[in-house]
Amino acid sequence: MELKIVKADWIFLLLCMVVGIIAEEAFFRAEIGISYLLFITAFYALFFYRYRGFSFSHQRFGYLILICIWILAASYFLNDNQFFFALNILVIPALVFFHLVVVTSQKNMRWNKPVFITYMFSRLGAALKYNFIFASLIGKVLRQGLDESKYQVWKKVCIGILISVPVLFVVLGLLMSADSQFERLIGGIPHWVQLINGEVVFRIMVVLFYTFAFFGLMQALIKKQINATMGDGNNQTFRFDAIITITVLVLINAVYVLFTIVQFKYFFSGSLQGDFTYAEYARKGFFELLFVTLINLSITILVLTFVDKTINFIKRLIQILLTALVLSSAVLLSSAFMRLSMYEEAYGFSFIRIMAHSFMIFLVVIFTYTLIKIWMEKLSLFHFYFISSLLYYTVMNVIDVEKMIVSKNIERYEQSGKIDIHYLNSLSYTGILGLIDLYEENKQLPGLKNMLVERKNEAKFDNIPWQSYNLKRVQANQELSTLHLE
Known part of the structure; x- marks a missing residue:
């Protein structure tokens, strides 16, 4: 260059x-x-x-x-x-x-x-x-304008100093520990050397x-020095065998048909087998179902990308099997969504549970597009996946998930009288604003007053540098300062 x-x-x-x-x-x-x-x-x-x-x-x-x-x-x-x-x-x-x-x-x-x-x-x-x-x-x-020989000498001296610094640091530390007189001698280094500020x-x-x-x-x-050859991305040498792929898809879909029958029996007949409550059943299977759904998505992507579908009959059969796999994934997502909803009814709303809900909605969008891609081969999966993931992540940053958590838990409290004020207190300033709203509605809630007193005392000494200026933080401190705790 x-x-x-x-x-x-x-x-x-x-x-x-x-x-x-x-x-x-x-x-x-x-x-x-x-x-x-x-x-x-x-x-x-x-x-x-x-x-x-x-x-x-x-x-x-x-x-x-x-x-x-x-x-x-x-x-x-x-x-x-x-x-x-x-x-x-x-x-x-x-x-x-x-x-x-x-x-x-x-x-x-x-x-x-x-x-x-x-x-x-x-x-x-x-x-x-x-x-x-x-x-x-x-x-x-x-x-x-400098003498080349003198420049080379000073260059080597500087290199030698740089190499010696870490060695001297260790050696001096050991010698100072071994001899107190030597330690006092080193401690008498001229004051101007000690003025060097490590932070600066x-x-x-x-x-x-x-x-x-x-x-x-x-x-x-x-x-723009590099002229990369991007290619059309279609010259892939690695392929899955179509017959093997069809066999795998048939077996997986058969398992999902059986699972779907069981799910309909559980959620639409109003009864559960065994001694499980709805909350226990929800906690038992949610993450397993979500993980299986992600496996299905991975299988679908691999088949769409790496399976040779040159024969028309095999191509149609694979499309049908992949469609069945996507629809089975929809049943899994529905089951996981219902389990999580039951779990929230029993134990309240948290950041992880709200994010899990949102992620499942995001997966619905992904699977819908993937279903279209199965029958319209010209569509690009990565193009849509990247843009939709970026938009999903940005939206989750904007909508203030913690505010949603607070409002949902307060709604649950109004209906059932149950709320975990310690969890709200563990949230950021949005949680404090929720506790203030809760206190204004019910001042007799056990432990809430002492919690807000502690938060109010902290707010008095909360000096906000300009770098840390945040609207929620300022709003919470202002409301705490004007809050009358009886």
Whole structure:
């Protein structure tokens, strides 16, 4: 890779450093809140500045990913779900990298083919290579006019120092432990050395890491050095035998027919065999059914992708068997959904149970599309799976799952008089808002007043840095401050 440093590169490097400082301020100073949204704003301002006049590819798909990225970043400001907050630490950077690679790739490149993953890694490698070459060029610029022999000597001295530091760190520690007099001697190191602040050094390293990560990636992507051959994805050498596949599908479908008969007997006759209650029966089989459903989906995808269906009769038979498998999966999903609903009636609503419900609804969408794909072969599975998964994940971030949990549990309390206030208290600030609403309706609920007193005392000393600003947090603290606990 030939590289020439021009004035525009130095300006862009400086702007990357500014965004690197913003990243360090956003992520390493306090708990993440509105700071993520501000960082994404600064990052994409830098990106569109560098790529002004650039002809982007896959623009509609790119806009979809970009909107999802902004919504996920805004969730740190709007909601306070710790599960999604932790997950988005990985999801958002991955989506940003994927978005940049997609919109800067060649127009004929198909992102929904496996070979695109190879292209993404090649772009990451190109970014690292760009930074190494850029660093070497900076070194050449800095040593211009210097005696080459003296430069080599100082270079080797610096290398020797870097190698010695970790060894000296261990040796000094051992010697100081072995001899108190030596420890006092080392403790008498001049005061200016002790003034070196480890935190400042760490933050400088973080800023430099972000600076060169942004600089290398955006510079490498705009070069378009790699011309990957994406292919049409249809030249697959590995195939499942059609007869073996048909045999497997027949046997699996036979088992599901028997299971379906049992399910109809349980759920539509109003009786259960054995000594199980509905709640015990629900808890016993929910995850097993969900796992079997995912196995069915995997089998369907493998058959659609790798089975040779050149003979028309075999093709139709496989389509019928796959349709039966999808319909059997619908029965499994219905059974699992009913089991979970019964379990919630008995024990209340939780984050895991609500997410399981939503995931089953998502699987219904996936299976519906897969059923269409069985009979319309030109449709792309991965294309739909990726977009629907992205939309599902984004929607679950936006709708505030914990607020749904609180409202459902309060509704259950109004109907049955049962509620787990300790679980609501374990939720984030949305749970606190629910406890406040619950207290206003029933001040005599055991343990609720003491719980809110403790939360109110915590809110008095809750100093919110600008990075951590969150609407739910502010709302909860305001309502706690105005709450009169009798």
